Amino acid sequence: MHRSRLCALVIDCKVEDIDAAADFWSRALGKPVRKNAPVDSGYREIETRDDELIMLLQQVEHPSRTHLDIETDDLDAEVRRLEALGARRVEFIKRWWVMEAPTGHRFCVVRPQRGPLEAHDNANVWSDDPGKPGAR
Template identity: 85%
Template sequence: MHRSRLCSLVIDCKVEDIDAAADFWGRALGRPVKPAAPDAGGYRDIETRDDEPIVLVQKVEHPSRIHLDIETDDLDAEVRRLEALGARRVEFIQRWWVMEAPTGQRFCVVRPQRGPLEAHDNTNTWEGEPGKPGEPSEQGG
């Protein structure tokens, strides 16, 4: 058994000035941009409520796009579950997997970003054999 849920929307920006990009997206969404942490690098956080997905603005070298992150308490099990549904692994980066849906969209599978997943009402709990699609259990999802 493992858990997963939609975690974040990441706005990938092929730009020189990530702060200007974050300012645009913050204003477009009507949300303030959080002050950049010293180790933020090419990431900026848009303020969201705890019951909303995280919104990140990320400086990238590939064409600009938006992708989503799925957070999980068992990275390997979630990646196998998604592969069984038709996704494929693209690349492991630091602590997460970049995946590609059978429809071509890229997304990431990441570790929990806002604490333990069982603390959230909108978390799916997955039962079944690793690598088999499975359905959410009755407990969550």
């Protein structure tokens, strides 16, 4: 069995200046850009509380859009579970999978972002059947 949960909203920005994009979204959402976050040249993080979704801005080459990240303690098992539900693998990048839902929406499957999943009430435990949640 493994655990997974929704963890992040990612705002994909096809822009030249990711800092200007972060400034806009920071002001629009009333939340500061996280100052202590590791700065990757193409990413910025909007500060959220521990009980809120992580909110990232990502500088991209494709059209601007948003996507969700699902975090899991077993990347391979979660990808297989989602494939059994109809999703497909698009690309492995660094340490996560870009997936596409049957609806055409892109999302990522990532390793835990805020510590162990079992420490949070909203974690799901999946049974051996990839489509059915198991008992907690």
